[in-house]
Amino acid sequence: MHLPLPLLITIFSVKRLVTAMPSQFSASITARLGEIAYYMHQVPELTDPIGTDQIAAPCTVFTIHDSATAKNVLSESIERFGRSDDVWSPEFLQNVVLQSTSSQASIPDGLEDLLQPYIYLSNTSSIYVSSFSSGMLNEGPYFLNMRRLHPAYRLYPDYAGAFIAPTVSTEDAYRYKPLGAAAYGEKYPSSLAVAVPSRLYYKPTPEKPFAGTRIGVKDIMDLSGLRTGAPSRAYTELHGPRTENAEVIQKILELGCIVVGKLKTTQFADSEWPTCDYVDYHAPFNPRANGYQTTSGSSCGSAAAVASYEWLDFALGTDTLGSIRSPAAVQGLYGIRPSLDAVSFKEILPYTKLADTVGGFARDAASFAKLSRALYGSVNDPELSKKPSTILYPVEYWPKTTTEHDAVLESFIVKMEQYIGFQRTWISIEEIWAETKPVTENTTLEKYLEHVFEWAANPPQWKDLLYPFITQYKETYGRDPALNPQLQFKRGYLPTVTDEQEKEGVRRWNVFKAWYEAHILPPATDGFSDTLLLLPWSSGKPDYRDTYRDGPQKFTGIGFFFYNLSPYSEGPEAILPVGQTPFVSRITNSTEQLPASIGISSGKGSDVMLTDFIAELMSGTNGQGVGVGSLAFNDIDNIGSSLLDTQSTGQFPLTGNL
Template sequence: MTTATPDQRAKIAQDVGAFVPGPLLQVAATASGPLDGLSFAVKDLIDVAGTVTGGGNPDWQRTHEPAPRSAPVVDRLLAAGASVLGKTITDELAFSLEGVNEHYGTPLNTACPDRIPGGSSSGSASAVAAGLVDFALGTDTGGSVRVPASFCGLYGMRPTHNAISLDGVLPFAPSYDTVGWFARDAELLAKVGDVLLPPAKPAPIETLIIVRDAFAIADAPVAAALRDLCARLGVTQEITVFDGAEADWFEAYRILQGTENWRELGPWITATQPRFGEAIAPRFAGTAEITEDDVARWRPLRDAVRAKLRAQLGGGVAWLIPTAPCTALRKDAPGAGAQIGPFYGRALTLTSIAGHAGLPQINLPVATVDGCPVGLSLVAGAGQDRALLDAARTLIARLAHRAMA
């Protein structure tokens, strides 16, 4: 994209459909720094001064004022020399992993154009994959960076919960919400992390462990392709983490994120009666029906999972899991809608490993199945973000070296 003319870039951007409607948002860097000359896009859940954070829904856009200031995460990138190039489409108020927005369209998955890009950070993933920007910000609660990264063949980072400020970010479920980012290579992913992450210096990751029951959730061809990569890396040690309670992990996530979501957005929904897309409206209706008894039943499980995983994942160790259970779903295949329910159950079970425990996770775009990307994830202990980024670079270099041998 660097050699394209402005008119060519505009045409490509239009075809990709990653940016929100209207004039392309452009904000110059505020200082010189390690990201000099790089451009980034911002998911339309994150404030940029002087613009309305639209949330992927026209009624939200209509009922909110321009942000008086940018989110701190945006300011840090601008101060590091990067410039904003575009606000990106999100699934409505982040309530989807599909990347389909009934109001604004479905951003292109350039890796597999007949398939969905994944969501809810769909536009950010699409913009990076198409080369429209160097990197992009997304948000990730239940997989909204990780799943699009897997589907679109990108590097994607979900940091430790609360490692990066959520000020100026439209909330979904605060105890799970994070700001993450996409890049086309591991070096840039880490370079952005150097700017955004706390300056901790965790021990290097030296031990990789396969999570056997996570691989069992994935489609057989996906699991086989990723296990082959693990073998090439010489990883043989395996553990289980769900211990037969996969359905409970999913249900705990569904209930707890749902009740937080209704607490954050329910008053606006009740007052405004917005028009949601056909697939989105029932999801918000469902969150309104969650009871305190439901929360009381499932919160102890989440707390126990969090304590268990944080105790197991100390310094120097990372787990290997499939990022998503399958390749990107086809947009218009017969019965495509019937795929969504089973997909969510499996995808959110996988993403709940990092989600319940607030752990960092990186998607590595290291395999394909039927010509479409599938991602292998590294999950590390809380606060091990920088070590995880270093491990990602090391693993990619090892795979490249083995491919040349």
């Protein structure tokens, strides 16, 4: 037990920092308190000096109103800090600042007796009492460094390898910088450290309902102060830090979100197989089951981070042909591909304006709906007032017979039918096409759309992104840029798509969209879609990240699969985790659990309504939020099936989506 040091009680007056501090006060330090590493932000919160010349001394700021209530306030505050914040710990009581709301500071009677129980806990050495003439400090943990208080950030190890560049804020609330700190190298020698500020610093308001919400963003989105790397070493080398935020990032920052880092993606958000196609940077780890399943799709880092870390609230990604939906499905998360143009794609590296969208990942349906409102509507939009009346079940995409693996999906659909009060409508999209197709040729829908993405979407990737990059790099450095295997293939393949093929691809895309809206899923009316469509994204079958392959994936987008439906129709599609199923892992030789997930599509323009419906549905069917780590659902007694399956039998290449 530590013996208490003599208490130094000081009365002082300070002012909040309103402008950048002089350079001599700029400092950033990494410190350890017990087993936890912390980062001291270089910008102090106070302009006037206090205390002594300590270096990164832990400190807690409390607000008290008067001496009579100080004891109860302190006791309640300490309990609240420990319960609601992952940055603060009792070690921050080594120094204490009591800020008073009264005009004159005074030392509360019996102050030493008041703090005596906590002195032994933290070896408190100094207590400072203050009144503030203007404004108040946010309560919570700080570092007292050279007589100034600096915000404390907790450092977490990125053991999933999901981040490409952790970030911290600057004096400009909308500009960031790369985190210059490392920690936990003895346990995670190749992992980056991610810094998160105390949740106690932030209080949501009507203007900033997401105040203090921690979010990560995909590394094809511009973040002011950082390079957009995509992750290509050559592209990162060519371009300096961005000076503006992508419009969607600016939008969430203005709502109060805190960006804690940029997240890995496949190179230029193309389609890559883990791990063989990842050359410039290692593929993130999917935490589910044995930890050696694929992350799937280009928003791989965004999904891996949300599935791995409880300290991260949301992540943003992009979806062109499945890059949010597929990672969400295999990692057991809520994810949404929104309607085309539901939110701005400006200052984000493009693939094709025909299908590029921005969406998010979350671990529970309620927060998922809240994020959707922030991105695609308004946080003040009215609540869902009625339910859809039709649920479509396209038979060509669902299993003809229900195996035990697929039973978890069927079980959820039955629960959904019971909740909404009517049964699904079984349809065949191919049969409806055969009866109503708007073209004269005798062709199936699958055949008609076989080359649509290949012809329509690939040329813009070449003309608007890859060709300008390759040309500029060669002009600058006198040599070609290094590219990952899939992009090396694309460099040779993309110029072979002709202008005539591109025009025909776009024409067929538009023909399908008009037909689909007329006969399958009409666009929303005033934001409401009366019809939903169900798709079987994942029944929890393994797909290992260590599979050897003959060569690069050589993905062109040829073919037509169920994941093409929402991009081609421009409507939203959300993924919801509904359970998990067991399998015997060839990695661990033990029984593991993988998530099972369903996709729900709705009419274009019904993004907020769709996620509101999912939140209400999951609440009404006792749906759980998902956890982090190996198990999406900790309560597995009534989830999944008894089938033990070591084979991967997915209907489509989950990792082959953009």
